[in-house]
Each structure stands twice: as C-alpha cells, then as structure tokens.
Amino acid sequence: MEKRVDKYKNPHSTTQRILRKFLYIGMIVVTICLTGVMLGVGVAAGVVQSIVKDEKVRSKSDLDKDLKKLFETSYAYFQNKDKDGNPVLIGSLRAENQDRTLLSDIKEVSPNLTNAFISIEDRDFYKHQGIVPRSIIRAAYQSATHASSQTGGSTITQQLVKNLILNDRSKDLERKSKEIILALRLEQVYNKDEIFRNYMNVVHFGPGAHGQQMYGVKSAANGLFKKDVKDLNPAQAAYIAGMVQRPNALSPFYSDSANKEDTKDVNEGLQRGLKRMKLVLSKMKEYGYLNEKEYQDALAFKLEESLAKPEQFQNAYSKYPFIMFTIEDEAARTLMEKDGLNLAELNKQGKYRSTLEQYKKLASTKGYRFYTTLNEQLYTEINNDVLKGISLRSRVYPKSGKKYEEELGACVIENQTGAVLAFVPSTHKFDKNQKDHCFDVQNQPGSAIKPVLDYGPALELGLLSPQAKIVDEVIKKGGGGGDYKNANEKFQGPVTVEHALKFSLNTPAIKTFRAVGQERAFNFIRQMGLNPHPNDTESAAIGGNTYGFTVEKMTASFATFANGGTHHPPYVISKIEDADGNVIFEHKNKPVEVFSPQTSYKITKMLRGVVKGGTASIIGRKINAKYDIAGKTGTSSDYDDLWFVGYTPKISIGVWAGYDYNMSMTNKDMAKNAWVNIFKAIERINPQLLAGKFSIPGNLGFEMAVASFDRARFSAWQDAKKKEEEEKKKEEEEKEKEEGEITIPVITPPGKPPGPGKPSEPGDVHHQNIPFPFDSQRERKFP
The missing domain is CATH 3.90.1310.40 (Penicillin-binding protein 2a (Domain 2))
Structure with missing residues (x-):
C-alpha cells in the first residue's frame, strides 16, 4: 500500500524538533547549575527566577502544607x-471512588517494598541530593533521539514534587525547572526517610479488588493482596513497585471494556504486570537486595493466586x-x-x-x-424482625398515578445519654427507596404529641393534675373553620386528664394547650429539639403540624420523661480521631431540664395506662407484663400517619408508619405491631436494656378536682346537667301523676342510720380533704 504523504507537513520539522530537544537539555543543565548556586550560596536568583517565573524558594512551613494536603x-x-x-x-x-491510608513511618513498610522501589525507580536515592544530573540528561537525550530504550530521569524526590507539590505532568522547561528547584529544596529541609514515606503515600496504583482507585502503598497492599504493607513478600513488593510506571495498564483488576464481565483486559494487565515484576526482581538481585535463592523463590511464587478477591471487601455503602x-x-x-x-x-x-x-x-x-453509638447486632436484628407478621400494602397515589408501598421508620435511644443505639430507616432496600424515615423524613405526629406539647407543660405549670377533670365537649376551632372532634365524633363530658390521654381525646388536649399558651407550649418542645414551623397553630396540639417531626426527634422527646424530665439531644457519633489517632472530638452530654421529675413521673404513670388498657392495649397484651412500659399512640387525619412511641426506664423506641405521600393506612395497627417486633428483638439480644422500674419521686402533691382553666365550663356543665336531671325528674313525676300511680314512701326503721351518701352522677364531685377550688399546685404548700 502506498504510504500517505501529508502535503502540509514541514520537511524540516524533524530537524527542528531534535534541535529544540537539545536546547531543552541545555536549559535543564543551566537550571541545575544555577539552582545549585542559588540554593547553596544565594546568588543568581534572578536568572533562575526568569526561567521559572513566579516560583519562589519555599520555606519548610510552605512545604509542610503541601505534604499535608493529601486526602486519606x-x-x-x-x-x-x-x-x-x-x-x-x-x-x-466515600472519597470519590478513591482509597488511601497514609503511612506515619517508613518502618511500617516491608523492607522488600522499599528495596523494590529503590531498585526500579531510584537506585541512588540515599546518595543524591534530590536530582541525578546524568540521569536527567540521559533521559532527555533518549527522548530527543527516540531511543528504543527509555530510562526515567526523575528521582523519587522529583516524583514526589511532580505528583504532590506541583501536581503537574507537563514536559515543558518551566515545569521541569520548578521540579528540580523544589527537589533540591525538599532535600534540604527533610531527611531521606521522610521523603520516601511521603512518596509512598502519594503514588497511584490504579483500581484494586474492591473497585476503588488505590493511592499509597498501604492501600495498594490491601487492595491488591488483602495484606498489611509490612507483610509483603518479594514478589508482591516487586509487583507493586513495578506498577508506578503505568498503574492502570499493569493492574490485575483494570478493564477498559464497557462490559465489566469481560476479563480480557484484566488478564492482559496481569500479564504485563508479571513481566514488569520480573524486571524489578532482576534489579533487586543485581543491586544486592536478593540472593540467588530468594530471587528464584520470588520468580516461582504464584502471584495470581495471592491476589485479593472482591468478596473479601465489605462495601459499607452496599451493606449499610x-x-x-x-x-x-x-x-x-x-x-x-x-x-x-x-x-x-x-x-x-x-x-x-x-x-x-x-x-x-x-x-x-x-x-x-x-x-x-450504633450497635451492629441490634441494628441488624431489629431490621430483620421489624416486619414479622406485617404485610406491606400498596396504594396508587391519585396525583401521580404511581403505586407506593407502606413505609416505616423507627429509632432506639438510650434515655440517660441520647445515644442512638439502632434505627430502622425504611421497609425497603436503599436502591428502591432512599428516604431515611428515621432521621430525615418529617411526618405529622398526631396524638403522639399530646404528652410533650399539651399535658407535660400544663402539669409543669400546675394547671392540672392526672385526676383533674376537663369537660370533653364540642369546641370551635381558633379563627373559625368548624369544630374540633374526637376520633369517634362523640363527647364524654367531664373526664380526668388520665382518661383523656389514655383514650386520646382531642378537645381536652386543645383546651389544655390553650391554657398553657401557644408560644409557651412551643418553647417547651423547642427545648427537646422539636422546632415548630412558623405556620404551626393550635391544631399542633393534636398533631396537625405543617410538616411535623422526625422519628429520631419524637423518640428523644419521650426519652425526656423516662429520664426524669431531663432531655439529652440524640446523637450517633461519640468520638472522632484524626489520622494520627488524636481525639479531636468527644461527645459530651448537654442535658436540658425541661420537666420536673414529678411531672415526668405523672406523665409516665398516665402513659402506662395507654399501654395497659388504652389506645395501645394491643402492646400490653403482646408484651410480658413484667416490663415497665409507657407510651403513646398517634394518628394524623384520615390515618395518613401512624405512631407509637414507648419507653422503659433505660431506652425509648419510636415507630412511624405510613406512605411517603398522604394516603390513609388500612393496616391501622402497623406501627404498634412493628414496635412489638422491635421490643421482642431487643428482649432476645439484650434484655437488660428493658429491665427496671420507674422510680417514684417525692412530693407528688395533691390532686385537683377540676383543671384550673376549665372550672367555669365544668360548673356550666354541672348546672346544665342538674337542670337536665331536674327536668327529667319533673317529667317523670308528671307522668306518674297522670297515670295515677301511688308512691309508697320508704320508712327507715327506728334506730337505723341512713346509708352512706353517694354521688347522684359521676360528674358530681365529693372529694374529701381536697380544697376546692384553688388556682394551681404551685400555690399549695406540700409536705
């Protein structure tokens, strides 16, 4: 075939390129000479700087900054x-698919590896002062003449400068001159072992068996052979040292094919790497680092059999x-x-x-x-067990027409510290749903908010007591817009606070919230990390928030009651060490006293009733009665969100269930059943976390007959009830009279006292030894 001739090609270009190369060699020699003079006696700086332009003679602190900028x-x-x-x-x-672990001392490395590097990269490393002029000139000459044999001209010191300080692989005179200047400077301020250590931390080795790009010899030893760098044998050390020249091409794990199953490139890379390894071994023998037997043993070593396997590496982003x-x-x-x-x-x-x-x-x-703070077994087991006996149901979201399955989030928190011991992020794998329903997703809390936002603050302020009565009745919504209703749309009249909480009545909660005051109530929950949205109004008292709260935050707020009213913000990271093992952060508890121990115990006592016979009685039936459990259910409008947050003396467990978009749940016990599954998993793994009884603090005070803020309504209800009874009685008397019925009076026998008096209605109050009315517990002097 006739050779194509480029008519635009300059016939003198080859000669000109050769001339330029020799001029380049000459300038390099001049730079070396002038640099040596400048660094040695401080003259000729102007000439050198005219070549390298803005490069200054760096101080040790400047170089320290450069050497410490390595990622790890x-x-x-x-x-x-x-x-x-x-x-x-x-x-x-994650480090952008990169893996590097830094050496802190050259003694961490096998002598086989340091000998291999010196043999193939820089045999005079411990003799020269940063550069080898003859090597630079020889390499430049080979490049200019396109010699068949090419040898490197850069020392280990120069390679460190090029890869880390300059981060520039261009071949122009200015870059090469800077490299020479900095190499000489580096040798002035660091000893040889420090330079060698930094070099071995910088070198790139291509991809390892784990699929990540390896930087530094510690990562290479691990990624290639699943070995510590101090345990490399001569063959493995020679293979690693030989890869520096062309890390991807010589990698046994690199494939340039789009088909990741195609092993052709990988096999070729291994064969090229083995050939390079043999060259390194021959150099190690030539320079006296291996004797004949060691050399032959290294050649006979089946290196491919010692390569790491992908399954030996735990990819945390795949598993967790x-x-x-x-x-x-x-x-x-x-x-x-x-x-x-x-x-x-x-x-x-x-x-x-x-x-x-x-x-x-x-x-x-x-x-x-x-x-x-996370416990591996606890995390694994509760995620395995959380859906036992629970079938996920799917619904089509009308606005998008897409089908979604029910989701769930849960959190286990240590009451005394706020440490998150385990959590359930989702009912689905990460590749199907990446939303973390414990830490990230906010949902309306429904009635689960009532203890922390309504009754807790009211008890603390002395506005009511557990047995104080509030009238459950129709009340208007603030600002109009209808009436507040209970879930069953029925009203029970005067009920105790305990009863209202046990059966999650809405109107007593609204009345309590109004009595506390919106801003004052919000300030209580802000102390527990529950920050209301600016648009939240009094409907928040029954869980009607703009956005709501995460499971983590809700669980931590209940842990406040379990911890005697002292709140510990939840946390996951307990300690941070830097690369040298220095502790730079250690979690310190920052307790916030939100409620008194008395208020906390009263709430806990009432929430026990929720579990034993209230809205969470299903939990009371399924959990062994020996455990001291308190908790609260929560349901938002149309059953879009389901909650149960419960606690023992040591831990709190919060569960939310629902869809990612507002759709009503048909499995209305999902959150409660999931809570039972988590509890039983913890019971199996570490029952000590569930042990103990809530202690009773002193000075619990006296019970009110009626909540201080509802006395007028209570009196009005009594008056209305009395009037109703009188009218009813009158109607009955008139009816009897019309029918001509004869009433026979009951005569008490002489000497027999009348029977004990009984209230005519449950609403009538006949408490003994209770002063009534009084404004608040704070006005009483308790023994």
Whole structure:
C-alpha cells in the first residue's frame, strides 16, 4: 500500500524538533547549575527566577502544607467490640471512588517494598541530593533521539514534587525547572526517610479488588493482596513497585471494556504486570537486595493466586447504605460545630446545604475515625424482625398515578445519654427507596404529641393534675373553620386528664394547650429539639403540624420523661480521631431540664395506662407484663400517619408508619405491631436494656378536682346537667301523676342510720380533704 504523504507537513520539522530537544537539555543543565548556586550560596536568583517565573524558594512551613494536603480515607465503627476488644468496622466513607491510608513511618513498610522501589525507580536515592544530573540528561537525550530504550530521569524526590507539590505532568522547561528547584529544596529541609514515606503515600496504583482507585502503598497492599504493607513478600513488593510506571495498564483488576464481565483486559494487565515484576526482581538481585535463592523463590511464587478477591471487601455503602449516609451527615455537622459554625445562622443565610457538602467531603478525605453509638447486632436484628407478621400494602397515589408501598421508620435511644443505639430507616432496600424515615423524613405526629406539647407543660405549670377533670365537649376551632372532634365524633363530658390521654381525646388536649399558651407550649418542645414551623397553630396540639417531626426527634422527646424530665439531644457519633489517632472530638452530654421529675413521673404513670388498657392495649397484651412500659399512640387525619412511641426506664423506641405521600393506612395497627417486633428483638439480644422500674419521686402533691382553666365550663356543665336531671325528674313525676300511680314512701326503721351518701352522677364531685377550688399546685404548700 502506498504510504500517505501529508502535503502540509514541514520537511524540516524533524530537524527542528531534535534541535529544540537539545536546547531543552541545555536549559535543564543551566537550571541545575544555577539552582545549585542559588540554593547553596544565594546568588543568581534572578536568572533562575526568569526561567521559572513566579516560583519562589519555599520555606519548610510552605512545604509542610503541601505534604499535608493529601486526602486519606476515613472510617466509621460500631460501638460494639470484636474478639480483640477493638470497635467493629462499619466501613470507609466515600472519597470519590478513591482509597488511601497514609503511612506515619517508613518502618511500617516491608523492607522488600522499599528495596523494590529503590531498585526500579531510584537506585541512588540515599546518595543524591534530590536530582541525578546524568540521569536527567540521559533521559532527555533518549527522548530527543527516540531511543528504543527509555530510562526515567526523575528521582523519587522529583516524583514526589511532580505528583504532590506541583501536581503537574507537563514536559515543558518551566515545569521541569520548578521540579528540580523544589527537589533540591525538599532535600534540604527533610531527611531521606521522610521523603520516601511521603512518596509512598502519594503514588497511584490504579483500581484494586474492591473497585476503588488505590493511592499509597498501604492501600495498594490491601487492595491488591488483602495484606498489611509490612507483610509483603518479594514478589508482591516487586509487583507493586513495578506498577508506578503505568498503574492502570499493569493492574490485575483494570478493564477498559464497557462490559465489566469481560476479563480480557484484566488478564492482559496481569500479564504485563508479571513481566514488569520480573524486571524489578532482576534489579533487586543485581543491586544486592536478593540472593540467588530468594530471587528464584520470588520468580516461582504464584502471584495470581495471592491476589485479593472482591468478596473479601465489605462495601459499607452496599451493606449499610443508610448508616453510612447518616454518619456522613452527622460527621459533617459535628465538624462544622467544632469549627465554630452556627448551623441555624447558616440555614437563615441559605448557606447550610452547600457548607454541609463541603464538610462531608472533608469528613471523607482526612483519615478520620468516626466512632458511633450504633450497635451492629441490634441494628441488624431489629431490621430483620421489624416486619414479622406485617404485610406491606400498596396504594396508587391519585396525583401521580404511581403505586407506593407502606413505609416505616423507627429509632432506639438510650434515655440517660441520647445515644442512638439502632434505627430502622425504611421497609425497603436503599436502591428502591432512599428516604431515611428515621432521621430525615418529617411526618405529622398526631396524638403522639399530646404528652410533650399539651399535658407535660400544663402539669409543669400546675394547671392540672392526672385526676383533674376537663369537660370533653364540642369546641370551635381558633379563627373559625368548624369544630374540633374526637376520633369517634362523640363527647364524654367531664373526664380526668388520665382518661383523656389514655383514650386520646382531642378537645381536652386543645383546651389544655390553650391554657398553657401557644408560644409557651412551643418553647417547651423547642427545648427537646422539636422546632415548630412558623405556620404551626393550635391544631399542633393534636398533631396537625405543617410538616411535623422526625422519628429520631419524637423518640428523644419521650426519652425526656423516662429520664426524669431531663432531655439529652440524640446523637450517633461519640468520638472522632484524626489520622494520627488524636481525639479531636468527644461527645459530651448537654442535658436540658425541661420537666420536673414529678411531672415526668405523672406523665409516665398516665402513659402506662395507654399501654395497659388504652389506645395501645394491643402492646400490653403482646408484651410480658413484667416490663415497665409507657407510651403513646398517634394518628394524623384520615390515618395518613401512624405512631407509637414507648419507653422503659433505660431506652425509648419510636415507630412511624405510613406512605411517603398522604394516603390513609388500612393496616391501622402497623406501627404498634412493628414496635412489638422491635421490643421482642431487643428482649432476645439484650434484655437488660428493658429491665427496671420507674422510680417514684417525692412530693407528688395533691390532686385537683377540676383543671384550673376549665372550672367555669365544668360548673356550666354541672348546672346544665342538674337542670337536665331536674327536668327529667319533673317529667317523670308528671307522668306518674297522670297515670295515677301511688308512691309508697320508704320508712327507715327506728334506730337505723341512713346509708352512706353517694354521688347522684359521676360528674358530681365529693372529694374529701381536697380544697376546692384553688388556682394551681404551685400555690399549695406540700409536705
């Protein structure tokens, strides 16, 4: 075939390129000479700077900053320990598909690996001062003449400068001159082992068996052979050192094919890598790092059989995706607060989300160790058991025409600390539904809010007591718009607070909320991390919030009662260490006293009744009576949201069930049944978490007959009831008279006292030893 001739090609271009290359060599030699003079005695700086333009002679602090800018993979751990007493690894945080673990000392590396690097990359490393002029000139000459044999001209020091400080692989004179200057400077301020250590942390090795790009020899040893870098044998060390030249092409795990099942490229990469390994081994023998037997043993080693396998690596984002994303978010927020950033202020400024993303990247790439409060077995078992006996039902959302299945979120919190021990993020796998229904999704709480927003504050302010009566009756909504109703649309007249809470009556809760005052009530729940929306009104008293709250926050608010009225904000990260093992953050409890122990116990006592015979009696029937349990159900309008938040003396468990879009639930016991499943899983794994009884604090005070704010309504109800009874009696008397009935009086025998008096109606109050009325408990002097 006739060779194509490019008519536009300059016939002198080859000669010109050769001339330019030799000019390049000459300039490099001049740079070396002038740089040596400049760094040695401080003259000729102007000439050198005219070549390298804006490059300055960097101080040690400047170089320190450059060497410390390396990313390093961060890791997260469960709270439970392995057989050696170390926290169990959850996995590594995302670092844009990159994996790096830094050496802190060159002694962490097998001598086989350091010898392999020196043999193939820089045999004079421990002799030169940063550059080898003959090598630079030889490499430039080979490049200019297109020699068949090409040898590298850069020392290990120069490679460190190129890859980390300059981060520039261009081949122009200015870049090469900067590289030489900085290599010489680096050798002045660091010793050889420090330079070698940093070099081994920088080098790229392509993808490992885990599919991530490997940077640094620790990651390479792990990703290629599932070994610690100190345990590499000569063949493995030679293979790793040989990869520096072309990391992807020599990788046994790299494939350029779009078909990931195609192993052709992978096999070719392994064969190229083995060929390169043999070259490195021959150099190690030539320079005296291996004797003949060691050399032959290394050649005979079946390296391909020692390669790591993908299944040896735990991909945390595949196994625990919800945990990892939760840790990312909390880690970022923790580091932001550690740096003195005000999250609420950032949110007002519209900068919160962007700042959070910056810190998530920081959290993933600085070699941090995040120690969490999560228990591995508890998390696994409650997620396995939560749907036992529960069938998920699907519905079509009218607005989109799409079908959705029921969802669920749950949280287990330690009352005395706020530590999140486990959670249920979803009823579905992450690839089907990525919403975290424990930490992220807000839902209307329904009647589950009543203890924390209505009755808790009212008890604390002395406006009522558990046996005080409130009239359950029709009341108008604030601002008009109809009446408040109970779920069964019936009203019971005067009922005790305990009864109203036990059966989740709405109008007593609204009356209580109004008596406390909206802003004052909202201030109580703000102290527990439940921040109302600006549009929330008095309908929030029965769970009609604009957005609502997360399961995590609702569960932590109930833990406040279990903890004697002291609230501990929930948290997942207990401690953070930097890459050197220094503790840079340790969680410290920040207790907030929201309610008194007396108020908390009264709420707890009433909520026991909810479980034993109220709206959550199904739980009381399914759980062993030996456990001391209190809790509250919650249902939003049309059964769109179902809740049960319950607690024991040590832990609180909150469950929400519903659809991701407002549709009514047909399985109205789903949240309660899921709560029972979680409770029984915990009972099986660690029954001590459920043990104990709630202690009774002193000075519980006296019971009111009627809630202080409802006395007028109670009197009006009594008057109306009395009038009704009188009219009824009168009607009966008239009827008897008309029918001519004869009434025979009952005569009490002489000497026999009349029987004890009884109230004519349950609503009549005949309490003994109870002063009535009085304004509040705070006005009484209790013994």
